[in-house]
Amino acid sequence: MTPTGHLDADACYRAVQSRDRRFDGVFYTAVRTTGIYCRPSCPARTPAIRNVTFHATAASAHAAGYRACKRCLPDATPGSPEWDVAADVAGRAMRLIADGLVDREGVDGLARRVGYTPRHLGRLLSQELGATPLSLARARRAQSARVLIETTDLPLTDVAFAAGFASVRQFNDTLREIYAASPSELRGRRSGVRGAGVVTMRLPVRTPFAGRRLLDFLAYHLVPGVEVAGPGWYARTLDLPHAPGTVRLHLEDLPGGLPDDLTADLTADLTAGGTGAVTAEFRLQDLRDTAAASERVRRLLDADCDPLAVDHHLGADPVLGRLVRATPGLRVPGQVDGDETAIRTVIGQQVSVTGARTVAGRLVVEHGRTVDSDIPGLTHLFPDAATLALADPETLPMPRARGRALVGLAAALADGTVLLDRGPDRDDVRRRLVALTGIGPWTADYVAMRALGHPDVFLPTDLAVRRVLADLGGDADPERWRPWRSYALMHLWNTLMPETPQAALQTTEEN
Known part of the structure; x- marks a missing residue:
């Protein structure tokens, strides 16, 4: 299939x-x-x-x-994991459409991002996905509208334009056609009410979902001012197309998984997974950013992963099997902004995680934009590439060579030489990254894994990975782990990851 x-x-x-x-x-x-x-x-x-x-x-x-269907709500499911595995044009286009690109730049803008003419892209998506770019964007708008109707007190006219519809009539006709209910009827079904600007969603994820270990990873790497974490939750600022926002995620383990006996026939057991949800509370200055905010947080959660397929494959490996059974549903943490991920990766070159957090925090204070937030500790947006491209490398709190590499990367991101929005082909992005001064294969591959959602990245030169493999013993062969080597890498790193750092929790509580 x-x-x-x-x-x-x-x-x-x-x-x-x-x-x-x-x-x-x-x-x-x-x-x-x-x-x-x-x-x-x-x-x-x-x-x-x-x-x-x-x-x-x-x-x-x-x-x-x-x-x-009003019973199973088919539009409220995770996306296809094949879009990340194959990384073909259809999958890349779907990611950009989900981010609201068609609403902001039209079909011509989408076609430019994926490198095709609008007509050819339309033919390709109709053949591969059974719908044109406009039809796919229309479906996304309908889902965004339903969320706003059911979670805010916004007048329905405001919902229509916040979701991206061109007119109230188009909004009414689309929702009646897709949901067999008027907007007012959908609003009457909601179970709770939130204030305008606050959107609470249940973002669907396939189970099992190792939410606590995802929280541990995010809390361990958080940048002061941009991210905060506490027991069972993580929050951060969001630099969105129309205005800044914030999100607070409730992260917990969602059950499901493989049997202990991986040599048994797994045909029946592979249906044991299901769909759970991560609760996300968005505070948005402009509700037109609802779709972009939810899509970017879904990337962070690796929401479209098929954990049973990953765990079944890696769990049968003689070296990784024990780690997979210990932490089923482990995710590869994604990102809410590809440029931010790449810049933070350069900051972290050849320094400890703690050192990288300190340096990133100083850059945030010096170059980031301030934001108003009712979440203690969230004070800034991460500095954008255009701002850092103008910085003097000599003044950055890092060795001069790394400062020059960071400014060079920021310039390439700002002028479009390197695009990390999942639109271009991954191999093209990697070639452009390694062509930059100070960007080596490790950095380019780490960016591909986190920023581009590449499921099959392995970092053989990573010292921590080498140490874990030596401790595990056995005949480790990363080639056996394809096409899920990124997840194998996370299982190896997971053995070294501390639980949510108390320092981060104390900082949040003190604020």
Whole structure:
């Protein structure tokens, strides 16, 4: 089954018959007799195969005239993990559309980012995903509107424009078509009310989800002023297209996983996973940023990962198996801003994590923009590339060579020589990175893993990795870990990662 290509109808139907939750978000089932589409795990009675068609995206089902099921809410699923694995044009375009690029720059802007003409991109997405760029953006707008309707007190007219619709009429018609309900009817179903500017979401993730270890990683690497953490939560500032914002995440372990006996037949056990959710509270100065904010935080969470596929593959390895069973559902922490990730990576070259945090904190105070936040400790946005490109390397709190490398990288990011928005091809991005002074293979590959969501990166020269592998013993062969070497790397680093640092928690509490 290839979610970004042509779907195998027989394989899809078997997944529907077994209500296999692994495929929620990978494809959608449209039922001709009811006119609705569902996720594969929908608890409704399984329709006859002659009455169903399968779609790679919700937008494809919309374009075919189907409405979203009110029981299983198929548009509220994680995205397809294949978009990161394959990293093809369709997957890269989907990431940019989810970030709201079509609303901001149109189809022409999307086509420029992925390197195609608008007409050819439209043909490609119609072939691969069953929908045009405009249809895919329309589906995203509908989902954003539903979230705003159900979580804020905004007048419905304001919701329409905040979600990206061009008119109230378009907003009303789209929601009636997709949800078979008017905006006012959707608002009547909500369970709670939030104030304008505060949007609380349950971001879907596949389970198992090792939320506590993700929190430990983020808290260990946090930059003062930009990020704070406490028991069970993490918060940070967001530099969004229209205005700054903040997000506070509640991170906990969500159960599910593999059996202890990995030599057994796993056919039945692989359906044990499901879909959980991470609660995120966004405070946005401009609600048009709702879609961009949620998509960027989903990247941070590695929300589209298929943990059962990863754990099954790595868990059978004689070296990694014990680590995988100890921490099922371990994620590769992503990013909310690719430029920030790359700059922080250069800052951290050849220094300790604590030292990198200190230097980054000084850069934030000197070059970051201040923000108003009701979360203690969040005071600044991370400095943008254009600002750092103008800095004098001699004045930066780091060795001069590294300062020159940082300013050179910032200049390349600011002028578009290097783009880290997941639009360009990963290999092209890597070539451009290593061509910059002071950017070596380790830095480029780490950026690919964190900023570009590359699932198959390994860092053989990393000293910590070498030490862990030596301690584990055995015949470690990273080639056996493809296409999930980034996750193997995280399992190795995880053995060295402390629990959420008390210093970070004390700083948050004192503020």
